[in-house]
Amino acid sequence: MSGDNLAPARIPAPLYDRLAVIGCGMIGSSVARAARARGAVREIAVFDLDMAVRARAEALGFANEVAASMADAVRGADLVVFAAPPLSIAPAALAVGEYLEPGATLTDVGSVKTAVAEGLAQLERPDVFVIPGHPIAGAETSGPDAGRANLFQGRWTILTPQARDDAGYARALGRLTAFWETLGANVELMDARHHDLVLAVTSHIPHLIAYNIVGTAADLETVTRGEVIKYSAGGFRDFTRIAASDPVMWRDVFLANKDAVLEILGRFTEDLQALSRAIRWGEGEKLQALFTRTREIRRGVIDAGQETREPNFGREEGG
């Protein structure tokens, strides 16, 4: 499956009447595209702070309406999705708080949940159901053109609901779960702090490490940048892809998830020191034991369907 082709889906009755997506980057535009392709909502309004992005959204036509203001977008919407860099989400939501429909569900797609949830908790609208969320569908690409209707297909979306036990909230949570499932995602509920720790391991630290190694390589005096690029097929190339992710979003991720990131980074650094010592002392058995152990994790990733069995490199060759 590729591009916007989707498996022949039973089109359900729309789950929401009007979806407002705030932020038309890769993820926001994918939410709009997927919701439309799957018939998950009756109509879609989008907004982006950047005028050029709004114009592009208009041209791409993935929404029924490109609103002129955030207030215009959320007005009448029973589902509002904030798809902005983590530190912009709560301020944006609070700014349009008064325009939200009573009974609307407010969610987001931020890669950090504790900081976003704390910000959204400031919203003084008990008649609005705030359910922070995070679809795990990373990519190096960004911007409205990079979105795809099948981006969430087979991926996990984590929701970190508030500690509310009223029936209305439970219904809103059920409906939002159905929405993501209609977009093809598997939904999991999680505590916001635990989400941030899990994602620090599986996403934030890998990105930090990739950014760091690409930065280190670019600054060496003994090896030229041209050489680094020319001989990147030995492993470095994969890091450049990860390190090409959206700079503003990732800045926000590290600022907003500082504690979990620094905790995992501490462990990583300790382990790296031990590994460095094993190399220095020529401890081959220790190295081989680690390298053998990490293969098991890979098998887990493949068995869990998180990656195809075919090696990635196949498609990159012969070109």
Next chain:
Amino acid sequence: MSGDNLAPARIPAPLYDRLAVIGCGMIGSSVARAARARGAVREIAVFDLDMAVRARAEALGFANEVAASMADAVRGADLVVFAAPPLSIAPAALAVGEYLEPGATLTDVGSVKTAVAEGLAQLERPDVFVIPGHPIAGAETSGPDAGRANLFQGRWTILTPQARDDAGYARALGRLTAFWETLGANVELMDARHHDLVLAVTSHIPHLIAYNIVGTAADLETVTRGEVIKYSAGGFRDFTRIAASDPVMWRDVFLANKDAVLEILGRFTEDLQALSRAIRWGEGEKLQALFTRTREIRRGVIDAGQETREPNFGREEGG
């Protein structure tokens, strides 16, 4: 292009009469497959220390002869390619030194060149042309089944010739260059020490970092291994692929290229400490500046044809 399909190639006259490949793993079996597919040699003999691998090589049929001993394989060969883990290459070559044909070319595919070249320099056969080499065609896969005839297509092979200026050596170097070009590779000559520094950056450190992060993730108490695997799509998955590479080969790489690896690792660690401090102090501008700068490197990798423009994640979805 995929699998063993090759562009319709003008079949040249065989460059060598008999190719002996010692080691039938992914790279060794690819050398045999590619040499046969391209008609680069008249006949191919292979050998592997592992009896099970020899049986598999026999079954796969990529060679004319699966020799019963290393001596049998190299006897009569005018090109001998050692495709073994770095620390096994020189000992193997020295062990069969007396059986090498006068005028034969001896090369290897090791990812480390200084240590291998120093070992091979011990060969007391001035009538044999020793030309260490390294095709940069990494993959997570290993073993004789993982080889492919087009593995070297469009990739770089680095040769690190000895400091010999006799005409025979120059001719042997020209012929070996033509051999790799016939297999689809671009050939570059380089000083062995510089090769080791370049590869430390573009391959060895990326692998070390990947092994380390996968190991760290597996050992956490606060995040389960199941969670790490389940939510690996956010970046971690790519590291698991790199960290699934052959453990013995990579043990040898780090032992054999200790100095260059520790030098680059030192720089990496310094940079990571600075990045960690920027996160701790909330220095958003510093983070964003680095994350923006690393994007340029990615553009270089794409522009240099080291990766397709299509994002990698496309093929992994919809499954």
